[in-house]
Amino acid sequence: MLRVKNVSAYYGNIQVLRRVTFHVNKGEIVSLIGGNGAGKSTLLNVISGLHPPSAGTIFFERQEIHKLAPDKMVRLGLLQVPEQRQIFNSMTVTENLELGSYSLPKKEQKRMAKSQRQEIYALFPILQERAQQRAGTLSGGEQQMLSIGRALMARPRMLLLDEPSLGLAPLVAQEILEVTCKLRDNGTTVLLVEQNAQTALEICDRAYVLEAGRIVLEGTPHELLANDEVRRAFLGKDYKEKWER
Amino acid sequence: MIWSQLPQFFVSGLTSGSIYALIALGFGIIHNATGIVNFAQGEFVMLGAMTMISLTQVVGLPLLVAFPLAVLAVMAVGWLMEIGPIRRARSNNILILVMITVGASITMRETAMHIWGKTPRTLPPFSGEEPLVLGNAAILPQTLWILGITLLVVILLGFFFNRTMVGKAMRAVAENRRGAALIGIGVYRMTLLSFVLSGGIGAVAGIIVTPITTMSYSAGVMLALKGFAAAILGGYGSMKGAVLGGLLLGAMESFGAGFVSSAYKDAFAFLILLLVLFIRPAGLFGKEEIKRV
Ligand SMILES: Nc1ncnc2c1ncn2[C@@H]1O[C@H](COP(=O)(O)OP(=O)(O)O)[C@@H](O)[C@H]1O
Ligand SMILES: [Mg+2]
Numbered sequence: 001m002l003r004v005k006n007v008s009a010y011y012g013n014i015q016v017l018r019r020v021t022f023h024v025n026k027g028e029i030v031s032l033i034g035g036n037g038a039g040k041s042t043l044l045n046v047i048s049g050l051h052p053p054s055a056g057t058i059f060f061e062r063q064e065i066h067k068l069a070p071d072k073m074v075r076l077g078l079l080q081v082p083e084q085r086q087i088f089n090s091m092t093v094t095e096n097l098e099l100g101s102y103s104l105p106k107k108e109q110k111r112m113a114k115s116q117r118q119e120i121y122a123l124f125p126i127l128q129e130r131a132q133q134r135a136g137t138l139s140g141g142e143q144q145m146l147s148i149g150r151a152l153m154a155r156p157r158m159l160l161l162d163e164p165s166l167g168l169a170p171l172v173a174q175e176i177l178e179v180t181c182k183l184r185d186n187g188t189t190v191l192l193v194e195q196n197a198q199t200a201l202e203i204c205d206r207a208y209v210l211e212a213g214r215i216v217l218e219g220t221p222h223e224l225l226a227n228d229e230v231r232r233a234f235l236g237k238d239y240k241e242k243w244e245r
Numbered sequence: 246m247i248w249s250q251l252p253q254f255f256v257s258g259l260t261s262g263s264i265y266a267l268i269a270l271g272f273g274i275i276h277n278a279t280g281i282v283n284f285a286q287g288e289f290v291m292l293g294a295m296t297m298i299s300l301t302q303v304v305g306l307p308l309l310v311a312f313p314l315a316v317l318a319v320m321a322v323g324w325l326m327e328i329g330p331i332r333r334a335r336s337n338n339i340l341i342l343v344m345i346t347v348g349a350s351i352t353m354r355e356t357a358m359h360i361w362g363k364t365p366r367t368l369p370p371f372s373g374e375e376p377l378v379l380g381n382a383a384i385l386p387q388t389l390w391i392l393g394i395t396l397l398v399v400i401l402l403g404f405f406f407n408r409t410m411v412g413k414a415m416r417a418v419a420e421n422r423r424g425a426a427l428i429g430i431g432v433y434r435m436t437l438l439s440f441v442l443s444g445g446i447g448a449v450a451g452i453i454v455t456p457i458t459t460m461s462y463s464a465g466v467m468l469a470l471k472g473f474a475a476a477i478l479g480g481y482g483s484m485k486g487a488v489l490g491g492l493l494l495g496a497m498e499s500f501g502a503g504f505v506s507s508a509y510k511d512a513f514a515f516l517i518l519l520l521v522l523f524i525r526p527a528g529l530f531g532k533e534e535i536k537r538v
Pocket of ligand 2: 041042083162163
């Protein structure tokens with residue numbers, strides 16, 4: 001569904017992505033794991049059209065998308081839920097959700113808006129309680145839910161989630177991961193970016209490891225969990241086990 | 246006795262205040278969509294008035310036809326300004342974009358001078374010149390037109406920004422460009438719309454004010470400065486602030502001219518501008534977080 005080929009990207013003179021190649025099949029949850037500063041967010045922004053790649057190609061389904069503007073991606077059904085949530089703080093939860101359907105044809109907006117909001121409230125009941133509250137007054141977890149909900153209003157075929165559990169209490173993070181699984185089961189393809197390999201590997205079908213702008217490993221969660229390097233770098237178990245041995 | 250003139254000062258303050266409010270709104274709309282100060286805002290006002298003068302006095306169109314045509318013409322100027330120099334600059338650098346608006350403003354002024362010459366012109370009032378006398382104040386019919394049309398514009402804008410999807414999308418862009426782009430709001434289209442809208446509002450201001458004053462190719466400069474001062478006073482980028490800042494500036498100017506001296510009328514705007522910048526740079530309704538640069 002998404003095919004990224006030899007993509008490089010720079011900030012000024014600094015190369016952040018080095019010939020990144022990977023793909024996501026329809027209906028999969030694929031995790032992209034990497035430490036802080038590995039280039040994960042940059043990669044998502046390149047895919048979303050917010051940051052131009054210096055080289056490489058990106059295909060979404062059969063369409064070449066690496067030269068399209070961000071709003072075109074949304075119309076194709078490719079939605080990013082960014083790391084900093086980027087919700088509209090001064091507007092209410094309802095208004096934020098409403099704006100999420102901006103990219104849909106006018107007719108559908110009117111016809112579907114309400115039932116679609118109900119679907120999102122079913123996924124995140126707390127948002128319904130907060131419906132008339134300004135987004136800026138929500139807790140971190142609620143803001144993350146709103147950010148995901150807002151993206152869902154555009155009826156995405158594929159979601160790019162950038163560290164959705166970052167800074168959240170474990171229970172809330174768990175809830176968000178469960179919703180991610182539900183979305184996949186309902187047919188949305190997901191690219192899940194995480195620093196926290198443990199949780200990401202729990203729910204994904206396949207995973208890639210990004211290090212200093214390069215894809216260094218790929219495999220099923222099972223394979224990656226068995227990999228010493230992954231364990232050392234992301235799970236922090238290796239040393240302990242060695243010492244105890 | 247000067248006290249008996251208070252109502253008159255009030256009416257004239259409200260009148261010029263309405264115009265400043267409209268100009269301040271124009272500044273605010275472009276600022277919110279793009280983050281820049283549009284130095285050509287005053288030229289929009291001037292072009293609206295001059296086009297109206299030509300359409301009614303040279304072409305001979307009736308007021309009701311000429312008014313919307315003149316507004317559309319200046320909206321087209323705003324449109325050209327955005328798809329031309331602003332977009333082609335392909336720049337996110339605020340300073341570069343602001344300099345482009347300075348260039349556009351000079352270009353429009355010079356062009357206007359070639360088309361309409363240097364002599365100030367005016368328009369007849371929309372309906373009669375017989376003032377209504379209310380207590381101590383004489384109110385020109387044109388004053389009522391100005392107040393009424395300004396009110397209408399404010400109400401329409403309020404509806405647009407709070408009730409329509411496109412208006413909400415513009416607010417979304419103002420609040421968080423990246424967030425807006427990520428849900429498919431075309432930021433460029435919003436920028437374009439902001440220039441068209443500001444052009445239209447500027448033109449309305451110019452058309453309704455000209456019957457009680459005069460308009461010349463360079464009159465936009467002073468009007469823009471007043472509108473800018475009003476926007477700063479209200480809180481730059483705030484729609485509510487623009488309206489109240491405009492009315493307040495108009496009132497202060499009018500009372501200042503009455504009580505002190507009309508020779509200093511224009512100086513009041515700048516005095517207020519400086520005071521606000523010293524005391525409360527965020528203005529009355531602005532966000533506190535405005536930084537000094
Ligand atoms: N806007 C920016 N300008 C310059 N450098 C940036 C910018 N954003 C990120 N970087 C740098 O690019 C690298 C990758 O950042 P990022 O993609 O955010 O990593 P991650 O999301 O994996 O933590 C980091 O070294 C970071 O400092
Ligand atoms: Mg990141």
